[in-house]
Amino acid sequence: MKILSSTVHGFLDYLVVVAFAIAPTIIGLTGLPATICYALAAVHLLLTLVTAFPLGAIKLVPLWLHGAIELIVSIALVALPWVLKFTADTTARNFYICAGVIIFITWAVTDYKAAR
Numbered sequence: 176m177k178i179l180s181s182t183v184h185g186f187l188d189y190l191v192v193v194a195f196a197i198a199p200t201i202i203g204l205t206g207l208p209a210t211i212c213y214a215l216a217a218v219h220l221l222l223t224l225v226t227a228f229p230l231g232a233i234k235l236v237p238l239w240l241h242g243a244i245e246l247i248v249s250i251a252l253v254a255l256p257w258v259l260k261f262t263a264d265t266t267a268r269n270f271y272i273c274a275g276v277i278i279f280i281t282w283a284v285t286d287y288k289a290a291r
Contacts, residue, residue, distance in 0.1 A: 177286035181238055184285045185230025188223040191278065192216050198270060207259060208267035215248075242287045249279035 179187070195216035199209035226241040227234035252275030256268040 177284060177288075179281065179285040181228040181286070182230065184281065185223065185226075185228055187281055188219065188226075189230070191274075192220045192223065194274070195219060202266055202270060204267050204270065206261075208261055208264060208271070211255070211259075239287050242282055242285060245278055245282045249275045249282060251275070252278065 193216075195212045198204055198212050204212055222236065222241060222244060223230065224232045225235045226238060227236060228238045228241070252271050255271045255275075256262045256264075262268050
């Protein structure tokens with residue numbers, strides 16, 4: 176069921192940027208998990224700004240490609256604590272799993288075709 180428009184998806188993208196940027200401070204992430212959060216905030220901001228949708232500024236990346244990137248990122252975020260071996264940090268592990276699941280759900284319910 177595709178219930179999110181590209182405009183709503185854009186607002187959620189900017190919310191994700193803020194969430195990644197403030198998560199280390201709010202939930203106490205340190206070290207590698209915190210560094211990854213800051214990097215993800217910057218990368219997600221850049222991707223959102225260059226996406227060809229209502230809230231994109233430069234409109235270089237087609238929305239379908241933006242969605243494909245988010246699908247890959249959502250899966251990677253869930254695997255990240257095991258791949259980078261920080262599963263013992265339950266706060267970081269749970270944050271990345273939740274972020275991945277939320278991004279996956281957002282991907283699953285966004286109507287990427289309507290934006291074409």
